[in-house]
Amino acid sequence: MSKAIKVENLSKAYQLGDFGTGTISRDLERFWARLRGKEDPFLKIGEVNDRTIKGESDVVWSLNDINFEVEQGDAVGIIGRNGAGKSTLLKILSRVTSPTTGSIKLRGRIASLLEVGTGFHPELSGRENIYLNGAILGMRKAEIKQKFDEIVSFSGVERYIDTPVKRYSSGMYVRLAFAVAAHLESEILIVDEVLAVGDAEFQKKCLGKMGQVSKSEGRTVLFVSHNMAAVKTLCNRGIVLANGQLIYENRQLEAVSFYQTNNNTRATFEHHDDVSSAPGNENIRVLKFIIRPLTGDSISISTGVSFEMIFFNQKAGINLDATFELKNSDEIPVFHNGVLISTNNDSKTGFYTVKCTIPPNLLNAGNYSFKLIFGENQRYLLFSADDFIGFEVENESKGSNSALAPGVIHPKLDFKVSYRA
Amino acid sequence: MTDLHPEKWDIEINAKGSLLDLKLKEVWHYRDLLVLLVRRDFISFYKQTILGPVWFFIQPVITILFYTLIFGNLAGIPVDGLPKPLFYLAGTIIWNYFADCLNKTSTVFKDNAGILGKVYFPRLIMPLSIVLSNLIRFAVQFLLFIILYIIFILKGEHIIPNIAALLLPLLIIMIASLGLGLGMIISAVTTKYRDIAFIVAFGVPLLMYATTVIYPLSVAQAKYPKYSWLIKFNPITAIIETFRYGFLGKGSFNWELLAYSIVSTIVILLTGIVIFNKVEKTFVDTV
Numbered sequence: 001m002s003k004a005i006k007v008e009n010l011s012k013a014y015q016l017g018d019f020g021t022g023t024i025s026r027d028l029e030r031f032w033a034r035l036r037g038k039e040d041p042f043l044k045i046g047e048v049n050d051r052t053i054k055g056e057s058d059v060v061w062s063l064n065d066i067n068f069e070v071e072q073g074d075a076v077g078i079i080g081r082n083g084a085g086k087s088t089l090l091k092i093l094s095r096v097t098s099p100t101t102g103s104i105k106l107r108g109r110i111a112s113l114l115e116v117g118t119g120f121h122p123e124l125s126g127r128e129n130i131y132l133n134g135a136i137l138g139m140r141k142a143e144i145k146q147k148f149d150e151i152v153s154f155s156g157v158e159r160y161i162d163t164p165v166k167r168y169s170s171g172m173y174v175r176l177a178f179a180v181a182a183h184l185e186s187e188i189l190i191v192d193e194v195l196a197v198g199d200a201e202f203q204k205k206c207l208g209k210m211g212q213v214s215k216s217e218g219r220t221v222l223f224v225s226h227n228m229a230a231v232k233t234l235c236n237r238g239i240v241l242a243n244g245q246l247i248y249e250n251r252q253l254e255a256v257s258f259y260q261t262n263n264n265t266r267a268t269f270e271h272h273d274d275v276s277s278a279p280g281n282e283n284i285r286v287l288k289f290i291i292r293p294l295t296g297d298s299i300s301i302s303t304g305v306s307f308e309m310i311f312f313n314q315k316a317g318i319n320l321d322a323t324f325e326l327k328n329s330d331e332i333p334v335f336h337n338g339v340l341i342s343t344n345n346d347s348k349t350g351f352y353t354v355k356c357t358i359p360p361n362l363l364n365a366g367n368y369s370f371k372l373i374f375g376e377n378q379r380y381l382l383f384s385a386d387d388f389i390g391f392e393v394e395n396e397s398k399g400s401n402s403a404l405a406p407g408v409i410h411p412k413l414d415f416k417v418s419y420r421a
Numbered sequence: 422m423t424d425l426h427p428e429k430w431d432i433e434i435n436a437k438g439s440l441l442d443l444k445l446k447e448v449w450h451y452r453d454l455l456v457l458l459v460r461r462d463f464i465s466f467y468k469q470t471i472l473g474p475v476w477f478f479i480q481p482v483i484t485i486l487f488y489t490l491i492f493g494n495l496a497g498i499p500v501d502g503l504p505k506p507l508f509y510l511a512g513t514i515i516w517n518y519f520a521d522c523l524n525k526t527s528t529v530f531k532d533n534a535g536i537l538g539k540v541y542f543p544r545l546i547m548p549l550s551i552v553l554s555n556l557i558r559f560a561v562q563f564l565l566f567i568i569l570y571i572i573f574i575l576k577g578e579h580i581i582p583n584i585a586a587l588l589l590p591l592l593i594i595m596i597a598s599l600g601l602g603l604g605m606i607i608s609a610v611t612t613k614y615r616d617i618a619f620i621v622a623f624g625v626p627l628l629m630y631a632t633t634v635i636y637p638l639s640v641a642q643a644k645y646p647k648y649s650w651l652i653k654f655n656p657i658t659a660i661i662e663t664f665r666y667g668f669l670g671k672g673s674f675n676w677e678l679l680a681y682s683i684v685s686t687i688v689i690l691l692t693g694i695v696i697f698n699k700v701e702k703t704f705v706d707t708v
Contacts, residue, residue, distance in 0.1 A: 098702040
């Protein structure tokens with residue numbers, strides 16, 4: 001098998017903070033250093049990109065010395081937390097931006113789907129947009145013409161094909177956009193979580209199409225996702241990124257479980273700096289989130305879970321509510337429960353603490369993550385954060401059987417057994 | 422380990438590329454995209470309008486009407502004895518083509534950050550599509566010029582075109598290159614420093630007065646002999662003067678001025694390409 005992608009010593013630096021102030025003097029300093037043949041004074045190689053620690057310089061290495069190779073026909077899942085460098089890697093691979101150092105070598109044509117519907121013009125009809133979008137993605141006109149009927153029938157919007165896309169529902173828009181992208185003919189396909197759109201039926205169709213692309217057509221696929229179930233089924237290899245570095249590379253099942261066992265380190269989140277830099281927005285800032293077992297030191301099926309959240313509210317005089325959505329590692333929502341913080345339009349500016357417990361013998365063993373949603377009148381979104389914090393529930397052996405039981409929950413049920421001869 | 426069979430790769434992504442590499446082969450591969458983008462601009466321009474493409478005519482007609490009234494009649498600036506509407510239209514259509522190319526190209530990264538930040542295609546396609554879209558506008562307005570031209574000849578005006586009119590294709594290429602080159606230089610700088618965008622916004626309309634759009638070069642030379650070099654220094658002046666000389670028979674045409682204009686056009690275009698190539702690779706990070 002030959003190599004399709006070879007990534008060597010790839011690094012990418014970004015400048016933090018505001019552009020504009022002090023950039024001219026900095027540019028001049030840089031220029032001066034280059035004239036004397038010295039290194040860029042603002043790039044300190046070797047600093048680890050960990051956003052929770054304040055770095056020394058205001059340059060951050062979003063990718064740091066990445067090396068890997070991909071065989072032709074492989075489907076590689078790239079996984080990692082938010083900010084691990086996944087999107088930067090995809091951007092460089094799709095040639096949207098250049099690396100700071102290092103190189104990537106590719107064999108064959110490359111098509112990237114960092115977003116569906118790039119370049120769709122709202123005034124143009126579906127038909128015109130198929131041609132335009134196809135051309136933007138690198139197809140020749142003749143190629144699109146030949147596949148036109150196939151694209152339209154895959155999208156399922158035949159009836160609206162001569163209507164401007166601004167009149168489309170968002171679902172139709174996405175269907176049409178994905179249909180164009182799915183019919184690209186390229187040896188390498190790069191996909192970034194575009195599957196998080198559309199209804200369940202269409203998502204299934206997209207996943208099926210991607211599986212077909214990699215398995216039966218022998219094309220190379222790079223797939224970035226938080227959906228571990230999708231990575232497990234679609235990919236045959238996995239790469240785990242953390243803080244801009246490649247920390248693990250193996251078959252997809254091993255990579256997913258490596259990621260999941262190493263991702264529960266954030267069972268405690270505490271923000272020490274000033275409130276304005278805490279996660280959140282102008283409405284809500286989350287300052288603290290602690291997850292611990294009700295009894296004992298580590299969380300397992302029978303210990304139960306308690307969690308505590310402290311947040312700063314800046315919207316006074318409204319009906320504020322906070323919702324906690326717990327998802328397991330297959331991205332299946334386990335519960336979606338909220339609490340009304342204030343009910344008589346009397347929320348106050350200041351710090352609120354919410355405490356809650358999940359009873360013992362409810363959650364099955366596995367990795368979980370919380371999504372936080374803050375709302376007004378249970379209707380308007382104030383702030384939400386996916387994967388805000390994660391934790392792991394350890395398995396418990398029951399007699400001789402220590403295998404993980406299937407199922408989303410693992411309740412302690414009261415079985416009554418009787419016998420009659 | 423030494424590689425005995427050096428592998429052949431189709432695409433290499435490196436930190437730095439060659440400055441003068443225009444990737445023309447890639448641009449050629451994406452020619453369908455170029456055509457479709459031009460079509461998109463053209464169609465979306467008059468979608469949901471009643472008059473449609475007629476708007477291409479209305480703008481220059483109203484402009485020359487006002488120029489005739491204000492500069493021609495009220496201010497009384499001489500126009501080499503030519504019919505005023507024809508004189509102004511000649512300057513206006515060339516100036517508009519230049520200004521439209523410049524304005525649109527100078528914000529090309531900002532306007533298209535959405536597309537350029539998600540998909541790769543040779544970035545040069547975008548400014549090229551702008552120049553081509555505006556060329557269509559220019560063609561429509563040139564048609565208007567020809568119509569007006571015939572009307573005035575039928576009315577018995579003494580207008581004699583000459584052989585210099587055949588330079589028109591060269592003149593068009595020069596305006597397009599100037600707009601493109603200057604626009605690319607500005608677009609590259611504005612990805613980081615937005616200040617330049619403000620300078621362009623008020624500078625371009627002012628620059629029109631330093632170009633021979635509403636007065637002939639001969640008048641400026643007669644009135645300000647010391648400062649007329651400033652107007653000659655502007656490469657667009659030679660283009661407009663040559664155009665007027667060729668079609669209307671009046672104008673300050675000489676080969677030295679045109680040669681100067683050609684050389685400065687080439688310099689500006691090359692500078693623009695080099696800067697554009699340098700910026701296009703990482704503009705996504707700063708725009």
